[in-house]
Amino acid sequence: MDPVTAGIAVAIGLVVLMAIGTPIAFALGGVSLVALVADRGVSELTYFGETFFDRIAEFGFVAIPMFIMMGAAVASSPTGRDLYRSLDLWLGKLPGGLAISNIGACSIFAALSGSSPATCAAIGKMGIPEMRKRGYPDGVAAGCIAAGGTLGILIPPSVTMIIYGISTETSIGRLFIAGVVPGFMLAGLFMVWTLIACKLAGGYGNPMEIASESIKKTVRENVDANLKALVRVLPFLGVVIGILFALYGGVATPSEAAGVGAFLCLALAIIIYRMWQVKPIKLIMRDSLRESVMIMLIIAAAEVFAYALSSLFITQTVAGAIADLEVNRWVLMGVVNVFLLVAGFFLPPVAVIVMTAPILMPIILSANFDPYWFAVILTINLEIGLITPPVGLNLFIINSIAPDISQRDVLMGSLPYALCMVLAILLLCLFPEIALWLPNLLMG
Amino acid sequence: SAQTVLRASHQFPGGQGDVRDEMVQMMADKVAEADVGLEIEVYPGQSLFKAKEQWGALVRGRLDITALPLDYASGRHPEFSATLMPGLVRNHEHAQRLNDSEFMDMIKEVIQEGGARVLADAWLSGAFASSQNCITSPETVEGQNFRAAGPAFEQMLEAAGASIASMPSSEIYTAMQTGVLDAANTSSMSFISYRLYEQVDCLTEPGEHALWFMYEPVLISEQVWQGLDEAQQQALKAAGQEAEEFFATEAAAIDQQMVEVFEENGVEVVSMSEEDYNAWLEIAKQSSYKNFADNVENGQALIDAALAVE
Amino acid sequence: MEHSHTDATTPGGLVGGYIRLMDRLSRATAYLAAALFIAGVVVVCQMVFVRYILGMSTSWQTEFTVFSVTAAMLLGSPYVLMTGGHVAVTVLPDSLSGLPRRLMRLAASLVGFGFCAALAYASWVYVAEAWHGGWTTGTVWNPPLWPAVLPMAVGSTLLTLQYVAEIMRGEV
Ligand code: NA
Ligand code: NA
Numbered sequence: 001m002d003p004v005t006a007g008i009a010v011a012i013g014l015v016v017l018m019a020i021g022t023p024i025a026f027a028l029g030g031v032s033l034v035a036l037v038a039d040r041g042v043s044e045l046t047y048f049g050e051t052f053f054d055r056i057a058e059f060g061f062v063a064i065p066m067f068i069m070m071g072a073a074v075a076s077s078p079t080g081r082d083l084y085r086s087l088d089l090w091l092g093k094l095p096g097g098l099a100i101s102n103i104g105a106c107s108i109f110a111a112l113s114g115s116s117p118a119t120c121a122a123i124g125k126m127g128i129p130e131m132r133k134r135g136y137p138d139g140v141a142a143g144c145i146a147a148g149g150t151l152g153i154l155i156p157p158s159v160t161m162i163i164y165g166i167s168t169e170t171s172i173g174r175l176f177i178a179g180v181v182p183g184f185m186l187a188g189l190f191m192v193w194t195l196i197a198c199k200l201a202g203g204y205g206n207p208m209e210i211a212s213e214s215i216k217k218t219v220r221e222n223v224d225a226n227l228k229a230l231v232r233v234l235p236f237l238g239v240v241i242g243i244l245f246a247l248y249g250g251v252a253t254p255s256e257a258a259g260v261g262a263f264l265c266l267a268l269a270i271i272i273y274r275m276w277q278v279k280p281i282k283l284i285m286r287d288s289l290r291e292s293v294m295i296m297l298i299i300a301a302a303e304v305f306a307y308a309l310s311s312l313f314i315t316q317t318v319a320g321a322i323a324d325l326e327v328n329r330w331v332l333m334g335v336v337n338v339f340l341l342v343a344g345f346f347l348p349p350v351a352v353i354v355m356t357a358p359i360l361m362p363i364i365l366s367a368n369f370d371p372y373w374f375a376v377i378l379t380i381n382l383e384i385g386l387i388t389p390p391v392g393l394n395l396f397i398i399n400s401i402a403p404d405i406s407q408r409d410v411l412m413g414s415l416p417y418a419l420c421m422v423l424a425i426l427l428l429c430l431f432p433e434i435a436l437w438l439p440n441l442l443m444g
Numbered sequence: 445s446a447q448t449v450l451r452a453s454h455q456f457p458g459g460q461g462d463v464r465d466e467m468v469q470m471m472a473d474k475v476a477e478a479d480v481g482l483e484i485e486v487y488p489g490q491s492l493f494k495a496k497e498q499w500g501a502l503v504r505g506r507l508d509i510t511a512l513p514l515d516y517a518s519g520r521h522p523e524f525s526a527t528l529m530p531g532l533v534r535n536h537e538h539a540q541r542l543n544d545s546e547f548m549d550m551i552k553e554v555i556q557e558g559g560a561r562v563l564a565d566a567w568l569s570g571a572f573a574s575s576q577n578c579i580t581s582p583e584t585v586e587g588q589n590f591r592a593a594g595p596a597f598e599q600m601l602e603a604a605g606a607s608i609a610s611m612p613s614s615e616i617y618t619a620m621q622t623g624v625l626d627a628a629n630t631s632s633m634s635f636i637s638y639r640l641y642e643q644v645d646c647l648t649e650p651g652e653h654a655l656w657f658m659y660e661p662v663l664i665s666e667q668v669w670q671g672l673d674e675a676q677q678q679a680l681k682a683a684g685q686e687a688e689e690f691f692a693t694e695a696a697a698i699d700q701q702m703v704e705v706f707e708e709n710g711v712e713v714v715s716m717s718e719e720d721y722n723a724w725l726e727i728a729k730q731s732s733y734k735n736f737a738d739n740v741e742n743g744q745a746l747i748d749a750a751l752a753v754e
Numbered sequence: 755m756e757h758s759h760t761d762a763t764t765p766g767g768l769v770g771g772y773i774r775l776m777d778r779l780s781r782a783t784a785y786l787a788a789a790l791f792i793a794g795v796v797v798v799c800q801m802v803f804v805r806y807i808l809g810m811s812t813s814w815q816t817e818f819t820v821f822s823v824t825a826a827m828l829l830g831s832p833y834v835l836m837t838g839g840h841v842a843v844t845v846l847p848d849s850l851s852g853l854p855r856r857l858m859r860l861a862a863s864l865v866g867f868g869f870c871a872a873l874a875y876a877s878w879v880y881v882a883e884a885w886h887g888g889w890t891t892g893t894v895w896n897p898p899l900w901p902a903v904l905p906m907a908v909g910s911t912l913l914t915l916q917y918v919a920e921i922m923r924g925e926v
């Protein structure tokens with residue numbers, strides 16, 4: 001089959017299967033299987049199990065479910081609530097303070113979890129109702145949680161950085177560190193926009209006034225409870241610091257750190273919150289199983305899809321065509337970004353990375369871009385995809401937390417945060433040191 | 445005219461001077477020159493099949509040609525472990541003599557039964573390096589956190605008192621940097637390409653008494669081979685022969701290049717003496733060889749046949 | 755495990771019996787998956803302890819963890835299907851109503867069913883080959899391969915059967 005025709009057929013097939021509502025993993029896998037059998041015969045079906053299994057049974061991938069379990073242990077326990085309360089205590093007095101403390105809580109939770117939807121869910125469950133109660137406009141409440149949640153894959157640990165590291169043979173530890181400064185920078189940009197949004201929304205019964213009034217009261221009444229909450233959160237932060245130390249201080253590889261982190265967070269949730277009954281543990285396991293199965297099946301299907309694209313010579317044809325463009329490297333970077341952005345509209349981050357890494361990496365390297373810097377650019381791009389339709393995993397979460405906020409409010413509230421991310425990408429292009437300074441400092 | 449296109453897959457970086465990639469690329473060029481209606485399309489860097497999938501794909505005819513460490517298929521043909529066994533190959537000249545031995549006939553028989561055929565023999569040498577102390581005699585590895593290339597080496601090093609951590613070669617650099625590893629053993633090619641000279645203090649070059657050699661042949665699927673006409677088979681054989689000779693001269697050059705790069709970067713370079721080598725062999729006999737003989741039918745005969753090559 | 759379906763919507767008779775049986779099986783394998791998942795976590799911790807605290811070699815832990823966690827992911831997949839956890843783009847079907855919507859959902863389910871059935875078939879082929887060939891993993895531990903692949907075969911088979919249940923549930 002001619003690669004161009006095959007490529008078009010595969011793209012159309014995938015779009016149709018996804019549009020009618022086939023789960024992404026099965027759509028990717030189904031299209032790949034049909035393309036492979038059509039091109040190379042029925043042996044591709046017979047030995048498909050081997051390809052599918054051998055590609056996900058890898059020690060590096062084990063880190064993904066484990067970082068998800070670590071996040072679920074924290075999210076399913078009252079840690080999210082406590083984290084949230086203590087931030088409220090410190091930040092609540094500022095104008096728009098509650099929205100800002102939500103983003104702060106998202107950043108801290110992002111350091112406990114490898115996944116964005118988990119971060120979004122953990123903070124959103126508390127944050128959205130609280131903000132609405134205190135008079136914040138629905139759009140701001142939904143938008144700042146949807147966007148704050150995306151930090152889950154930028155601030156380490158990060159599920160997508162793990163996949164990027166495996167696909168491109170780059171160091172996962174170094175990738176993690178590269179995400180730290182951009183992660184907090186992006187959180188800062190989100191906070192700035194939130195303040196502006198609150199100011200702009202002043203007409204809606206002055207939410208800042210209401211918020212700060214109500215917080216003054218809460219603070220007065222609950223200083224004691226809040227301090228206790230802070231004390232309960234500290235051990236979890238200790239685990240995060242311990243994991244970072246283990247990763248960069250020479251004790252464990254990423255998968256090992258993930259396993260120990262999951263174990264410790266599970267143990268802490270049980271000890272601190274006295275969750276030794278069967279029910280809460282069941283809840284933690286259910287949440288971690290649901291999210292990790294969903295992600296791992298998409299990864300496996302995307303791996304098979306990448307194999308099919310290569311087998312049909314589509315990858316090589318596309319990569320060759322891009323390389324032959326011989327444009328300015330920044331024009332190339334612009335094209336790559338648009339391509340990723342569009343892919344991110346339709347697909348979850350993990351799928352985009354597995355499917356595009358074989359095409360993009362040779363191009364990025366031959367254009368002399370740093371693979372660690374590019375990982376950060378790629379991640380922020382995919383974060384945008386998390387808050388844009390039709391597949392925005394964080395939008396799904398917001399919808400399940402607050403089904404009564406209209407889609408339009410959620411989207412309009414999230415849009416400015418997506419622009420913050422575009423700004424962050426521009427800043428990173430102008431000052432690559434934002435991503436590279438810390439890994440160079442720590443790892444030489 | 446109807447061109448037959450064969451797909452060749454390997455795990456090494458493409459177009460960046462890796463000798464194994466150049467070897468396969470060279471075969472593609474030679475076959476094209478022969479003008480026998482045959483074309484080889486090279487898929488480097490695991491871009492088609494992953495390293496460990498290649499054997500299975502090859503013997504089913506899903507893949508036509510591959511260059512792979514034969515030990516990767518030892519789960520399906522345990523005999524292949526003998527091609528990554530400590531001390532069975534001592535140096536490059538020894539590897540050449542081994543190629544025409546009864547030992548290799550036995551291995552190639554298993555390859556044939558499995559459904560593949562050797563187009564070119566290739567023996568890759570490797571080294572040891574440590575950030576603690578130079579690795580020569582078995583005592584020098586005691587207490588070091590070690591990454592070894594191949595299960596048989598893991599068994600031998602553990603028997604000598606090292607503690608073993610397994611990981612892909614791409615993680616060695618970071619693991620050494622952070623202190624997860626003290627020492628590593630891998631191919632000379634990987635020592636250069638992963639810039640391990642930045643992390644170690646002492647390198648044990650292969651030299652005259654090397655412990656680590658690995659068989660990494662270019663294979664063709666038997667099914668595919670039978671489907672080719674005689675002219676095409678001849679062209680492939682001739683190309684394989686040239687690639688094999690090219691590799692044999694390059695392999696020793698890689699060792700030399702490794703030594704130079706490491707010395708330039710201030711790494712001490714040592715080699716094993718005959719006594720060191722013999723001491724290692726004693727340990728291997730009680731660990732890796734013994735396990736192999738116990739668990740593999742014909743295992744002892746394979747070891748004996750290899751050791752019989754002068 | 756918790757689940758999102760209310761039994762009130764489950765029809766009676768043979769169809770209902772089949773749906774209830776599948777739901778029960780999917781939930782049971784989810785428990786098994788959770789146990790394997792936890793086992794993987796515990797073994798990683800044991801490995802870190804043995805290697806870094808005791809300074810000893812580890813031989814089987816890496817592989818065990820890979821196989822147990824991979825098994826957990828595949829055995830957990832029927833439960834995730836049952837609770838609607840496999841992410842899909844539902845904008846288009848959601849914007850329709852009546853028969854077109856039902857047909858579109860049925861088509862999507864049939865695609866999913868088809869893929870899962872193909873995966874189940876291919877998985878059993880792999881298990882059978884690994885069993886007959888006496889294949890091992892080729893590492894120091896070198897365990898037989900078929901027990902590692904078996905959970906994928908079981909998981910994808912149940913996933914296929916669960917898809918049938920979902921189609922039945924959607925159609926009545
Ligand atoms: Na994170
Ligand atoms: Na999107």
